[in-house]
Amino acid sequence: MKSDIAFVHAPSIYDFRRRPLKEGPIGDVVPSTPLFEMYPVGFVSMLNHALEEGFSGRISNLAVLMLSDDTFDVERYLKGVDADIYGIDLHWLPHVHGAFNVAKVIKRIHPDKKVVFGGFSSSYFAEEILAANEAVDYVLAGDLLEKQMNSLIDAVQRESNLEGVPNLVYRRNGRIVRNPPLKDPDPTAAEFINYQILVKNSIKYHDVKGHLPYYSWITNPTGMTLVQHGCQLNCGFCGGSNFAYKNHYNYISPLRRDPSRVAEEIEVVKETINSPVFIAGDLNLMGEKYYTTLFEEIKNRGIDLPLLTEYFAPPGEDYFHTFSKYVPQFMCEISPDSSNQKIRSETGRYYSNSELEKSIDTARKYGSRKFDVYFSIGLPLQRKSDVLDDTDYLEKLIASHG
Incomplete structure (x- = not known):
């Protein structure tokens, strides 16, 4: 066809x-x-x-x-x-x-x-x-x-x-x-991540596997939405940083999406595949007004799906307290990249290990089902001994805060 x-x-x-x-x-x-x-x-x-x-x-x-x-x-x-x-x-x-x-x-x-x-x-x-x-x-x-x-x-x-x-x-x-870029006063208006069309198209073209978002999607489905395009931060390695986005992808960064539109996409996931949803973008950095509005939209629509959320800096107690009031099932992830705070700051992440650990404990206090912490290799200033130090730190982190 x-x-x-x-x-x-x-x-x-x-x-x-x-x-x-x-x-x-x-x-x-x-x-x-x-x-x-x-x-x-x-x-x-x-x-x-x-x-x-x-x-x-x-x-x-x-x-x-x-x-x-x-x-x-x-x-x-x-x-x-x-x-x-x-x-x-x-x-x-x-x-x-x-x-x-x-x-x-x-x-x-x-x-x-x-x-x-x-x-x-x-x-x-x-x-x-x-x-x-x-x-x-x-x-x-x-x-x-x-x-x-x-x-x-x-x-x-x-x-x-x-x-x-x-x-x-x-x-x-x-x-x-x-050609010059499109100067659109509302560039996010046409965007809608609609998983229903994957189901319909799979039938229309007799091609289920060709439409799958990833290999294990049938047995382990996850939906996705995002709260913004671009970013507030300028992490040195990131192709989607504030600087990179404004200079190469769009003239405005970040571009915030309407919370009701985000909630509508999550609702479509519930109606279509009823799976957990990954929210790309740091909700805490969006500010209290934004994330509270989104959480209210989610609750008012009767959405009870587990939400996986990512953070570029460790959130504090006020955020997790609000999150837990509206969303009973949530998971968190963060990428400090290195346990060495000098190396971490070189990449553009300016927070301490104690701030990270406090945020993990606070998330658990308010019901987070898990908190994934990711580290990287190949960072500026990083040596082999620093990577080995990361593994030692991870063991301590799991033992003390897992």
Whole structure:
């Protein structure tokens, strides 16, 4: 069945089934494997908006399909995915090998169709990508691209001038051209992470696995929403920092989403898959007015799903007290990255171990079911001995605060 747009997600390493891979120190941060088979939630939102505007579309999670079956034939499958445009995400850099190889396969099978890249890494390296990869026709740079993607679909189908597609980077007369970004007074209005369309599309295209957000989603489903785009902070390693976002993805950072819209997405998860929901973005940093409004929206809608929340700095007692009044089941996670406070501050995280430990104890006091703490290697100033110190600190942390 033909579609106007097919969103294709590649594994991090395209030929992983033929390679004796050693993944290295990759933590279980998200419910996916080291092949990074979890596609961006932007796929769901862009697909939802395309369908609302009368276009047809589907998601093809090649990574899940390849993980599910050692004999799965990628090229045979892609021959059956007929679309005018193939959208491939190159968001985080681990997907470089997979994304470019899948683009080549698609272009070989469908030479007259268009391939567009998107995501943070695609946006940052847009000109380099187009200069070095003939299999990629366009890069749609930036974030919150629901409206821009629909404009691109329309322009391609009408064979009209691409100058009217905001955020588009493309080739014209041998030169690489970057169109101005969309100056939208309400850039989050078109965004809606609607898991119902995954169910409907799985039936329509007879492709359940191709629409799965990650490999274990059927047995271990998790929904996702986010409270903002961009960030208040400037952590030195983060591609989504305040500086990075304002300079490469959108001219405003952070962009807060309407709490009622976030609650509505969580409600859709309850109605569709009735699973825990991960809320991306630090609710505490959003401020008391914002998080209280969101919690009230959640409670008023009768939502009782477990919520997994992330924090960029340790929340205090007032926050957890309010959280527990409205949401009885919640879990927390934070990434101090290092137990060495000098190393931690070098990355942009300015809090002490005692503040971290106090926050963990406070969360447990108010009913947090768990508190995941993540550490990293390869940080500025970090030595091997510092990493070993981290393991010692973790043992003490679990013994004293677990």
